[in-house]
Amino acid sequence: MKLRKVTAASAAVIVLALTATACGGDDSKDSGSSSGGGGDKIKIGIKYDQPGLGLKKPDGSFSGFDVDVATYVAKELGYEADQIEWVETKSADRENALARGDVKFIAATYSITDERKEKVDFAGPYLLxxxxxxxxxxxxxxxxxxxxxxxxxxxxxxxxxxxxxxxxxxxxxxxxxxxxxxxxxxxxxxxxxxxxxxxxxxxxxxxxxxxxxxxxxAGLKLSNENYGIGVKKGDTETTDKINAALEKMVGDKAWDKAVEANFGPAEYNNEPAPKIGNIVK
CATH class of the missing domain: 3.40.190.10 (Periplasmic binding protein-like II)
Structure with a gap:
């Protein structure tokens, strides 16, 4: 009888512990975001010093085509604009930032090349x-x-x-x-x-x-630069979701609106929206 009472008490403790865990939730998060979206924050790499593409303004806000594309993609992944943490990723550190998990993805005038594809995965392209x-x-x-x-x-x-x-x-x-x-x-x-x-x-x-x-x-076309969104190597789930988001952005004309808003004042003669996976050599 005594043994039965101890077992019952232990069971009660276990139930309480499980209930507390369920109510409290799991506070663990990776540095970029939760892979399925909808976490408290998502960290996205951009440039801070590129007007029209990725610019941190004096008031601390951000603007540019890359910012607009990344914001649209983040929303499709389950994050509102106020859940985005913008992280400056300079050209020389983009691959390392993804490998370290500093950011979930990078939208920072990141041209897709064979050499870079050995280190990171790319969604897109989203601009030529x-x-x-x-x-x-x-x-x-x-x-x-x-x-x-x-x-x-x-x-x-x-x-x-x-x-x-x-x-x-x-x-x-x-x-x-x-x-x-x-x-x-x-x-x-x-x-x-x-x-x-x-x-x-x-x-x-x-x-x-x-x-x-x-x-x-000068008006020269010295190369073709296929801008892609960089994702950590092997994260095919996120890459696929971003590709779907980019296709939706083009389809609902949000892509065209972002181009006009960011490049229109400069009279930039942009190329049409590229198709996903279509790399122009």
Whole structure:
């Protein structure tokens, strides 16, 4: 009889413990978000210094095409805008940020390449851009070959400057810095002769009020840049969900609205929305 009372008491303790666990829920979360969506927060990697694409404004808010795309995708994954934690991911650290689990996904002018696909998975593409040059309004640089013996600026970790030097101007003097904002400042001061990266990024800078009328795009299509959303290698579930979200964004015209809102003021002649998995070489 005594043994039976102990067993009953133990059972009561177990029931109470299970009830408390069920009521309290599971507080554990991974650093990016819960894989199924709907967690308290989701961390998304973006650029902080790219007007028209990913920009952190003085009031702490964020704007740009990448921001709009990522916000739409996050909603499809189960997260409202106020559940997003934006994380700055510079070009040189994007693969590492995904591998470490710092973010759930990255939408940061992230061109899909075979080399990068060895380290991360990509959803998309969601935008086709082209490498171009930004020069001063009165510059005589009209072709990439004109950059021989000229100073060319780009961002550390980006392939743009190396592409120019390898394919068009082997004598170009490369200057690599941490952000595109530094390149634009160097171009304005005359420390460099040109800035190279994607035309979408360059158009955003050229359209800023403080640079109005000072710069121009050379209008060259030196490469095709298929922007994808980076996901941790092997996370096919998230990749598939993002692809579905991107298809929905194009289908309901939210993609077109985001393009007009972010690139319209710069008169950027964007390509049509690419099809998922269609990589233009």
């Amino acid at each position: 851009a082209h490498q171009d040059l930004l020069v001063k309004k009165d510059s005589d640089i009209t072709e990439a070959t004109d950059l021989n013996d000229k100073k060319l600026c780009s961002v550390t970790g980006s392939t743009s400057a190396q592409n120019v030097k390898k394919d068009f101007a082997p004598k170009a003097q490369l200057k690599q810095v941490g952000t595109y904002s530094e390149c634009v400042a160097a171009l304005q001061s005359g420390a460099v002769d040109a800035l190279t990266t994607d035309d979408s990024i360059l158009a955003g800078f050229a359209a800023q009020e403080q640079y109005a009328g000072k710069f121009k795009l």
